Structures are given as structure tokens and as C-alpha cells.
Amino acid sequence: MINFDGELISDSSSYLNAENSLFARGDGLVEVVRVVQGKVVFWEDHYLRLMASMRILRMEIPMNFTMEFLEEELKRTIRESGLTDKAVVGRFYVFPRNTKVSGDTDRSVSYLIQLKTLSSPFYLHEDSPYEVDLYKDFYVQAGMLSTLPIVSRVLENTGSVYARENGYADCILLNDLKNVVQTLKGNLFLAVNNKIKTPPLADGCQNNVLRKKVIELIEKSQEYDIEEASISPFELQKADELFIAEISSGIRSVTRYRRTEFKKEVAVNFLGKLNAAARFS
Incomplete structure (x- = not known):
């Protein structure tokens, strides 16, 4: 089922029209959350990110958009969909209500919750080959706007077509300064010896909750140091992982980028830590 402004409707229902800002202009946000047996993982971080993003895009935050209200709406949608005992991904869309002109200053919002079931309640490490390449047809714009969970995914969609056509599992995105930003699927981390490096927000990578949690786990570890700094494409082939x-x-x-094959030990290590953090969040 889908939750549209508190009304639960079937997945096949017609609930948007041509004047809807989400459809007509891609003017909206989507926060993706993981829910395991009714528990929203890292919910406070997701909520604060969504509120901050709404403020940056000058959306009007309703008085009832408390952390408790939105969590209950998500859980109600899960219950009514018969998925309480399942692991699911919830996509929480927020967008301005229907407007007839793009310059309308009315930024009152609607929300929509969509669900997708997961195969496991745990984060799992896939052992299958995962080869990537650079995607250079289009570039991410460095700056704050690119860090937000904006609905528009034209770059990611065209990049996915390129990846499929060329036999890659994923592609690495560059910004307009030709620095590495992330991949089509998520935030990128590069490990060399005891240092782990990830692009800074200023370069335009997504400022999402899992990036924050992985950085926190690295900071707490005794084995590795974390550095948020620009990454040149030339650094990729020099990495251990x-x-x-x-x-x-x-x-x-x-597992592979061009002629370089990578190890998996650091990723497996922090995946275990991430599962523990998710369990007690």
C-alpha cells in the first residue's frame, strides 16, 4: 500500500496529476529508510536530514511533522500492508502541493510513503563480482544542492543505462571539477593501508545517513583513520579497497576497476560493525 497524505491507497491507484510539482518539475525530496520488524533504523538521523533538506529548499514544514508523527505514519503503512514482521525499505517523498505555475511561492507540502520488501533483516556482504567504471557523459555539480535527497535522478538513470550496456555493475560519478563524488548506487570509500578516504560534501556527494554512520564507525575504530578529501580518478587504482x-x-x-582488483577485508569488517550499530540504534 501507499500512504498519500495519511490516506492509505493501493499501489495501483492514480494519485498524481500533471500539475503535481513532483511529476511536472521534479520538485521534491525522497528520504530512504530501512525498517526491520517495525523498527526504523537510524530514524532520528533520517528525520533530521529530511527536515534540514526541506528548510534548504524553502518548503513549509507542517506543524504536525514531528518525528513521532512521521514515524507512526510509516509504521501504520507497514502494518496495513501486512509487512510488520518483514524487513522493508520505506521511501518517504515530500513535495509542494499541486501548483499551476513554477514560480508559485506556496511551499506547503504533501507526503507519500512507498514500501519495498528486503530479502534479509541484516546488511549482507555480497561476494559476487562488482566491476565499475567512470561515467563521464554528465557530471555532478559540486555544492550543497547535490548533497540533498532530491527526487530528480536523470544523471543516475542515464548512468545506469551506460553501465548495463557496457557490462558494469555500477559507475563512479565525477563532479564538474573532475573529482570523484560517489557511485550511481551510493557513497564511495577508498582504503589504503590504515587510511580510509571519502569525498567531502563540498564536492557534491550525497549527505545521507549511512555515509554519516560509516564515518562514525571508522572514527571509533582503532585500526583506521578517516579523511574527507577530494579524490582524483588517478587515486582509484592505487587503493587496496x-x-x-x-x-x-x-x-x-x-571487486574491479579497469585493470585493478580489490580486496574486501575492510568492507566486511565495517559491515559487521554497521549491523551492530543498526541493531542498537
């Missing part, structure tokens, strides 16, 4: 953090699957190892 490349891994991706994504809210649905957790941590995924890149």
Missing part, C-alpha cells in the same frame, strides 16, 4: 555505502544493502565491495 573500494567500497560503497547504501541504505538498502549496507556496504558493498567493488
